[in-house]
Structures are given as structure tokens and as C-alpha cells.
Amino acid sequence: MSFFQFSDPAFFFLLLLLPILAWWAGRMGPEAAVRFSSTALVKAVSRHRHSRPGKFLFGLRLLALAALIAALARPQIGRMNDSIEAEGIDIVVTLDLSGSMRALDLSTRDDIVTRLDAAKRVVEDFIGKRE
Structure with a gap:
């Protein structure tokens, strides 16, 4: 019978930091490249705070961090060995093949x-x- 386990499952507690990281990154936003004296000029050009590719790439980064955390937990696949006690005598037969x-x-x-x-x-x- 095979089994699946993690050698260090405590690393999964790091997954709790990912939503906090996403919230923090959403609040920070990128620093403006050009500073305007009035935001009225920019409102017509920029309707969204983040672009779609930026959100997608950030999601990929979070997914990569989650995969890294899962790798740190060291997943393992193996087989269970069941020991069966039995009585008997081992006999070895040898034949000459010369x-x-x-x-x-x-x-x-x-x-x-x-x-x-x-x-x-x-x-x-x-x-x-x-x-």
C-alpha cells in the first residue's frame, strides 16, 4: 500500500502570509514615474489602478511562492511495509551449470x-x- 506525506508540514503555516502579502502589495501600488500637479489630467487616461498583466503576473508570483512553500514541506511518496511473522525453514538449492x-x-x-x-x-x- 502506498502513502503520501510531508516531512516538514510546519512550513504550510507560511501559506498564511500569502494573503497578507497580497493585501500589502495591493495597498502599496507602484511608485509614480511622473508626478502631476493635478490628478484630473490622469483620470481620463488611467481608470484602473493596476493593469491586467500586472495582476496576472502578481498572481503567478503568489502561486510560485505557494509552490516553493509546498516544496519546503518536502512531499514524499512511499510504500508501507507490513511485517508478517511466519515460521519456517529457508532452503537453498544450488545447481552446478558447468x-x-x-x-x-x-x-x-x-x-x-x-x-x-x-x-x-x-x-x-x-x-x-x-x-
Whole structure:
């Protein structure tokens, strides 16, 4: 079974600062490049305080900060290991696969077989008796 967790979830408290940052940035506004003696001249030209691309880019910056905070929390995916206690005996079977095992010097009731074929039959019989 797989699981998803964060190694340092306390970093998610930093997400609470994002709305405060957005509010503060909205109140500050950019500094004027040209200062006018009268705002009546500017009202006709500028109806909005921020332009649409500026709002979009600021939203992307907030999203990037949220992703950075999520990365600081170190997301992790893993698998759970369940331990099952069982009793038994481990048996290891080893077979020689060298060229000498191809020698045709063993015989069964019907024909002559290689040493490897005879060893395989013995192992199959052994496993069959264990099940």
C-alpha cells in the first residue's frame, strides 16, 4: 500500500502570509514615474489602478511562492511495509551449470540423461514433497 506525506508540514503555516502579502502589495501600488500637479489630467487616461498583466503576473508570483512553500514541506511518496511473522525453514538449492553437467552418463528407466536433467528432476521431486 502506498502513502503520501510531508516531512516538514510546519512550513504550510507560511501559506498564511500569502494573503497578507497580497493585501500589502495591493495597498502599496507602484511608485509614480511622473508626478502631476493635478490628478484630473490622469483620470481620463488611467481608470484602473493596476493593469491586467500586472495582476496576472502578481498572481503567478503568489502561486510560485505557494509552490516553493509546498516544496519546503518536502512531499514524499512511499510504500508501507507490513511485517508478517511466519515460521519456517529457508532452503537453498544450488545447481552446478558447468560443462561437465552436460555429460550423458546417467540413465533412467527409459533413456540416458545428462547430469543436469537428473538434478532438475531430483529438485522438482524435492519441491513437490515440500508443498
